[in-house]
Amino acid sequence: MSRLLYILCLLLSFQFSYSQSGSFDDVIEEVSFVSDNIYMIASVGGPIAGNIGVFVSDDGLIVIDDQYEINEEKILNALSEISNLPIKLIINTHFHHDHSDGNKAFGKLNIPIYAHKNVRKRLSRNSVLYGSNRLIEKYPNEALPSLTYSSLMSLYESDEEIQLYNFGKGHTDGDTVIFFKNSNVIHAGDTFVTYGYPYIDLNNGGSFEGFLNILNMIISLSDSDTKIIPGHGPICDINDVIKFRDIVREHFNKTVQGYKNGDSVNDIISSIESSFEGERTKEDFVKAIIFDLENN
Numbered sequence: 001m002s003r004l005l006y007i008l009c010l011l012l013s014f015q016f017s018y019s020q021s022g023s024f025d026d027v028i029e030e031v032s033f034v035s036d037n038i039y040m041i042a043s044v045g046g047p048i049a050g051n052i053g054v055f056v057s058d059d060g061l062i063v064i065d066d067q068y069e070i071n072e073e074k075i076l077n078a079l080s081e082i083s084n085l086p087i088k089l090i091i092n093t094h095f096h097h098d099h100s101d102g103n104k105a106f107g108k109l110n111i112p113i114y115a116h117k118n119v120r121k122r123l124s125r126n127s128v129l130y131g132s133n134r135l136i137e138k139y140p141n142e143a144l145p146s147l148t149y150s151s152l153m154s155l156y157e158s159d160e161e162i163q164l165y166n167f168g169k170g171h172t173d174g175d176t177v178i179f180f181k182n183s184n185v186i187h188a189g190d191t192f193v194t195y196g197y198p199y200i201d202l203n204n205g206g207s208f209e210g211f212l213n214i215l216n217m218i219i220s221l222s223d224s225d226t227k228i229i230p231g232h233g234p235i236c237d238i239n240d241v242i243k244f245r246d247i248v249r250e251h252f253n254k255t256v257q258g259y260k261n262g263d264s265v266n267d268i269i270s271s272i273e274s275s276f277e278g279e280r281t282k283e284d285f286v287k288a289i290i291f292d293l294e295n296n
């Protein structure tokens, strides 16, 4: 990338991050009880930020995703509402900075960071997100995951078995779905969200077919009692994921069919009966599916 283009991207990404809603000064970190020793911390009032999951083990906190470096103090305050134990380790659900920028703060404290191997790969270089000018600048060494895995890793903590799954390409090519087997809680990262049309990062290994596969895997891990923490939004259950999967699946199947038939984008859009409310439109979503079919 040329120097000028790089600076332009930086400027645009700066503008984008502040256009979401409030500023970082307005952020309030809200703690919710999920189940047993598991809590959720949601950032409200500021720029969009991923839900943090917290597991309280006997000797420390296991923290899933860490939002932004600038939120460090507010995150630590929210954690102290849950427990006085120190952070033992952090898991990144994927590399997007609204879930992993906090690595820059917590990595400096020498807290181990676990993630799929492609998170480390993507954070080791500059990345531009699909469909936006959002640039994620490469992270300093101390903010990179210090332990990576490929498809499945289990952590045995206190009485809990914490399973980290990568089901292949989906939201990105380094998504981790975390299943707390004994507590029956899932943290889905951005493979499941409640803000309307989901975002698939086609510049960074995302795939619509893979995204649907991950949703099916989450459904098969779950039963009617499973609590599911989405990447963004309130605590959900299997029925919310099924509804979400069905809408994404209808869009995907009808777009694939229409694309094969040579139908126009408008024809494809009008053939799809379901829809999501939210900022992203049905047209954006259908066009992204077509981009995926043409390029991947």
Ligand SMILES: [Zn+2]
Binding pocket: 094, 096, 171, 190
């Ligand atoms: Zn994301």
